[in-house]
Amino acid sequence: MVRLEDAVIARMSSHDTAFEVLVDPELALALRTGNEVDMHNMLAIDKIFKDSKKGEAASEEMMKKVFGTLDVFKIAEQVIRKGEVQVTTEQRRKMREQRRRQVVTLISKRAINPQTGLPHPPARIESALVEARVHVDEFKSAEEQLPGIVKVLLPIIPLKFETRRIAIKIPASYTGKANQVVRNFATVKQEQWLKDGSWAVVVEIPAGIQGEFFDKINDLTRGEVETKVL
Numbered sequence: 112m113v114r115l116e117d118a119v120i121a122r123m124s125s126h127d128t129a130f131e132v133l134v135d136p137e138l139a140l141a142l143r144t145g146n147e148v149d150m151h152n153m154l155a156i157d158k159i160f161k162d163s164k165k166g167e168a169a170s171e172e173m174m175k176k177v178f179g180t181l182d183v184f185k186i187a188e189q190v191i192r193k194g195e196v197q198v199t200t201e202q203r204r205k206m207r208e209q210r211r212r213q214v215v216t217l218i219s220k221r222a223i224n225p226q227t228g229l230p231h232p233p234a235r236i237e238s239a240l241v242e243a244r245v246h247v248d249e250f251k252s253a254e255e256q257l258p259g260i261v262k263v264l265l266p267i268i269p270l271k272f273e274t275r276r277i278a279i280k281i282p283a284s285y286t287g288k289a290n291q292v293v294r295n296f297a298t299v300k301q302e303q304w305l306k307d308g309s310w311a312v313v314v315e316i317p318a319g320i321q322g323e324f325f326d327k328i329n330d331l332t333r334g335e336v337e338t339k340v341l
Contacts, residue, residue: 118155123194131160132187144252150184206249213253221317225271230319280337283308
């Protein structure tokens with residue numbers, strides 16, 4: 112549970128009535144961008160307010176009318192998702208910087224420089240964001256903002272988003288650990304367990320992480336993995 116002094120107000124209005132909850136700003140941002148959040152950790156107080164500064168609780172009648180429930184966590188989730196989260200300037204700056212790093216990571220992992228066939232270094236992407244004066248919205252997910260940001264960056268740095276389809280065969284002695292690693296990096300398209308216990312799989316990965324992926328599975332299998340780019 113977030114400390115009261117660290118909490119901020121999330122506020123939503125409906126039927127001429129305000130509903131407020133005191134929340135952890137970073138967890139509220141995570142919830143708004145589609146992540147699952149433990150509501151016990153989210154709320155400073157398990158209570159729905161009409162005016163949190165005055166300590167005035169919302170009426171049960173209005174909560175039932177607007178939300179169809181008196182469950183504090185269900186109401187709080189709707190208030191956070193549909194309303195506004197009041198954060199300080201410093202909190203907003205930190206959240207925007209975190210979201211900016213997420214955007215850079217997505218681009219560096221998913222895109223390549225078509226001139227070299229290699230991903231751009233994160234520092235180059237950061238520089239391009241500054242040059243293009245890109246505004247990153249801390250209350251929208253990096254995934255949601257990516258298409259618009261890429262469009263702005265294209266006149267500055269060449270970007271090409273493509274995937275690699277790779278056939279992999281992993282010896283039986285390494286399949287336990289390798290299975291999860293492969294699934295974390297890639298989308299499995301086809302798979303087959305062979306008679307000798309080895310795992311044959313065809314996956315798709317963003318082109319930008321091909322090198323990192325190969326390094327990881329080679330290290331994990333001590334170089335005994337077989338791979339082929341299709």
